[in-house]
Amino acid sequence: MNKTQIIKTLTTGALLSYKRYNTLPSVTIAQAILETGWLQHVEGNNIFGIKWTNGCGYEVQEFNTHEYINGVKTPMVCKFRKYDSVEASILDHGKLLSFSRYRAVIESKDYKQACQNLYNCGYCTDNEYPEKLVAIIQENKLYQYDPVFRGKIPTSSNLENIKYLQSSLNKMKIKDINNNILVVDGASGALTITAVKNFQNIVGITADGICGPETLNALEIIMRKPICSINSSKNKIAIRYLQYRFKASMDGIYGDETQRCVREYQKNNNLAADGACGENTWAKLFS
16 A cells, blocks of 8 residues: 555554543544554554553454663563554554543643643653654645534634535535545544545535635535536636536536536436426435
């Protein structure tokens, strides 16, 4: 697997860990990458080097490793947990960080603070560990998977905007990274961010995952269900969304290809096959 594929492999578990244990996805993914050398060195699906202890509920495995003792890299043989899957390892990692010892990590306002607190709380012995994690996060833009409002309380207007966004994305059949619809809770969490970015890429605006004016404006354009046809040159945002739904080239131009795709969709859904996206076709798309 290349780096993009590896990140995708880790992201699903990292987002689930965030949902269950409030662990920042960027930090979880970066730790997995650092601990395994981009999944090149994995034993028993243990991708975080979590040690085995009596009563932990997992099988044990032993292999050579090293620890930093008084700043000196020292080789030793240690016992480690063995997991049935990588996802199980990720969730156990999240559970571990939910213990009171690592409260500072979970309560960190951003990934930089969380990385430093991992070292401060004794998760690792390498004093360069936080710097290495931050470098991985920034080089691979892993911060894009983190929630927007972590450490802050969203205003009531933001909550309503996000609820409207979540509800609209569900109507438009735009799902999160796990191919699920969103929970309409007004929380700009990691899963909502992935769905927002998907929407932003579809309509051709800045894909930052943020529910800002540009994104809300794009939503409004589509939710107004403008009539689009071969003769329309406006509403490029709406046309790009239609092209996405009709599996046509997404260029924002309602050309012959888009018209053909619309007609095919209309025929398949017992609609008047006029090749124009009007009220009935929009209604079917949002049903």
